[in-house]
Amino acid sequence: NLDKKWQVSRRGFMLGATATAAAAVTGCSRVAAQASDIQLTAKAGRARLLSDSTVSTAVFGYGGQVPGRELRLRQGDRLRVSVKNELQEETTVHWHGIRLPNAMDGVPHLTQKPIKPGETFLYDFVAPDAGTYWYHPHHNSSQQVGRGLYGPLIVEEAEPIKVDRDITWLLGDWRLHEDGQISDDFGNMHDSMHAGRVGTTITINGLAPQPLAVRTGERVRLRLINVANARIFGLKFAGHSPKIIALDGQPVTPHEPSGAVLVGPAMRVDLIIDMVGDPSSNFTVEDTFYKGLEYALTTLEYGGTPLRQALLPTPVALPPNRIAEPHLRAATRHEITFSGGMGGGMGMMGGGMGMMGGMSWAINGVSPTSHTHEPMLTFARGKTVVLNLNNDTAWWHPIHLHGHSFRVISRNGKPTAHREWQDTVLMPPRETAEIAFVADNPGDWMFHCHVLEHQAAGMMANLRVA
Numbered sequence: 001n002l003d004k005k006w007q008v009s010r011r012g013f014m015l016g017a018t019a020t021a022a023a024a025v026t027g028c029s030r031v032a033a034q035a036s037d038i039q040l041t042a043k044a045g046r047a048r049l050l051s052d053s054t055v056s057t058a059v060f061g062y063g064g065q066v067p068g069r070e071l072r073l074r075q076g077d078r079l080r081v082s083v084k085n086e087l088q089e090e091t092t093v094h095w096h097g098i099r100l101p102n103a104m105d106g107v108p109h110l111t112q113k114p115i116k117p118g119e120t121f122l123y124d125f126v127a128p129d130a131g132t133y134w135y136h137p138h139h140n141s142s143q144q145v146g147r148g149l150y151g152p153l154i155v156e157e158a159e160p161i162k163v164d165r166d167i168t169w170l171l172g173d174w175r176l177h178e179d180g181q182i183s184d185d186f187g188n189m190h191d192s193m194h195a196g197r198v199g200t201t202i203t204i205n206g207l208a209p210q211p212l213a214v215r216t217g218e219r220v221r222l223r224l225i226n227v228a229n230a231r232i233f234g235l236k237f238a239g240h241s242p243k244i245i246a247l248d249g250q251p252v253t254p255h256e257p258s259g260a261v262l263v264g265p266a267m268r269v270d271l272i273i274d275m276v277g278d279p280s281s282n283f284t285v286e287d288t289f290y291k292g293l294e295y296a297l298t299t300l301e302y303g304g305t306p307l308r309q310a311l312l313p314t315p316v317a318l319p320p321n322r323i324a325e326p327h328l329r330a331a332t333r334h335e336i337t338f339s340g341g342m343g344g345g346m347g348m349m350g351g352g353m354g355m356m357g358g359m360s361w362a363i364n365g366v367s368p369t370s371h372t373h374e375p376m377l378t379f380a381r382g383k384t385v386v387l388n389l390n391n392d393t394a395w396w397h398p399i400h401l402h403g404h405s406f407r408v409i410s411r412n413g414k415p416t417a418h419r420e421w422q423d424t425v426l427m428p429p430r431e432t433a434e435i436a437f438v439a440d441n442p443g444d445w446m447f448h449c450h451v452l453e454h455q456a457a458g459m460m461a462n463l464r465v466a
């Protein structure tokens with residue numbers, strides 16, 4: 001039964017994959033509903049990140065703005081984006097979470113040459129899955145993302161669910177000096193070996209958070225995208241019961257979170273929030289992730305007139321995307337151990353480490369310093385892979401795989417309730433998780449921690465699908 005389902009969905013996916021390849025090769029848009037031609041220019045700009053509107057901050061941004069423009073398309077549409085580099089340094093764009101052809105993945109020296117200052121690169125791919133995604137550079141990421149290069153990429157369902165408003169929040173943070181300018185201590189040893197570059201100023205969509213005006217009875221789809229280098233958000237909506245309908249773009253059985261809505265770096269959570277407050281009332285949205293450092297992120301501010309008297313019926317689940325179902329009995333299994341950082345088991349690394357915890361992070365004992373290194377593992381195309389991830393460190397890590405979505409099938413040896421599809425799995429200290437996927441997208445794919453300072457300090461590997 002499972003096999004049959006798997007074959008059906010695999011056939012569905014293979015069709016999609018062939019069509020994508022055909023479009024890439026022939027440059028023809030026959031398979032896509034529409035083509036979009038978009039220009040993005042990575043360049044310096046200024047942004048008003050603080051509530052004090054007399055201060056502007058020098059940033060990097062797409063179009064010189066933070067965030068970069070929203071790219072919104074329909075599932076199956078083809079996206080053509082020509083990226084111009086007007087920075088003083090090389091860059092690339094990675095389409096985080098999109099299952100696209102390897103050559104479009106935006107990893108410098110691995111899938112493409114970096115885009116040099118003054119140069120342009122054309123990204124051209126079909127978005128196979130509906131959902132919430134984002135784009136960001138994959139070169140010098142700690143600094144380029146940390147200075148503001150990121151934007152939302154929304155792929156709409158062929159038949160969208162009924163909501164009153166579809167809102168996207170890019171949750172970001174910044175490390176600013178008192179004069180409002182970005183601290184240039186990127187990649188310092190302390191950040192790298194601890195929790196990463198956790199900033200001091202929080203923004204939503206590049207602005208100091210403003211109250212969200214809502215109306216009684218309204219149903220909002222809120223797409224959360226964590227674009228911070230290192231900060232984890234844990235949101236609580238006082239007086240409301242948000243339902244999670246998608247994780248990392250992929251639909252999940254709608255459910256209420258057991259505590260705060262957790263969003264690790266690079267992760268996305270789609271919520272349905274029914275506005276159950278009384279007219280003219282206010283509710284706090286609190287970020288409770290760091291104990292002792294809880295703060296009010298923003299408020300839901302109710303207007304005086306209800307939108308409707310009775311709430312809409314319970315949310316319908318989103319239609320699933322067509323992803324090949326892992327075939328667990330036939331899987332190849334691999335142990336993956338993350339180590340390093342302050343206070344974290346680097347014993348296996350052996351000699352040379354002058355201090356407890358060492359000066360780097362490692363995956364299975366290896367700490368690459370560039371994107372060009374030998375693949376750590378090679379998977380046969382079409383085979384199910386189970387990775388048994390073991391976080392042998394004292395720190396949280398959002399672990400991201402390119403080119404695929406995987407099911408999180410267990411945590412600490414216990415099956416997960418929702419077997420959620422993710423592209424980034426947030427791993428608490430000393431915990432384990434099993435992820436499973438069909439290695440059906442050929443190429444060399446990055447597998448790394450999305451705390452960008454951890455990645456730069458060795459917490460990355462390449463996995464090859466051949």
Ligand code: C2O
Nearest residue numbers: 094096266400446
């Ligand atoms: Cu969002 Cu390899 O990254």
Ligand code: CU
Nearest residue numbers: 397449451454
């Ligand atoms: Cu990490």
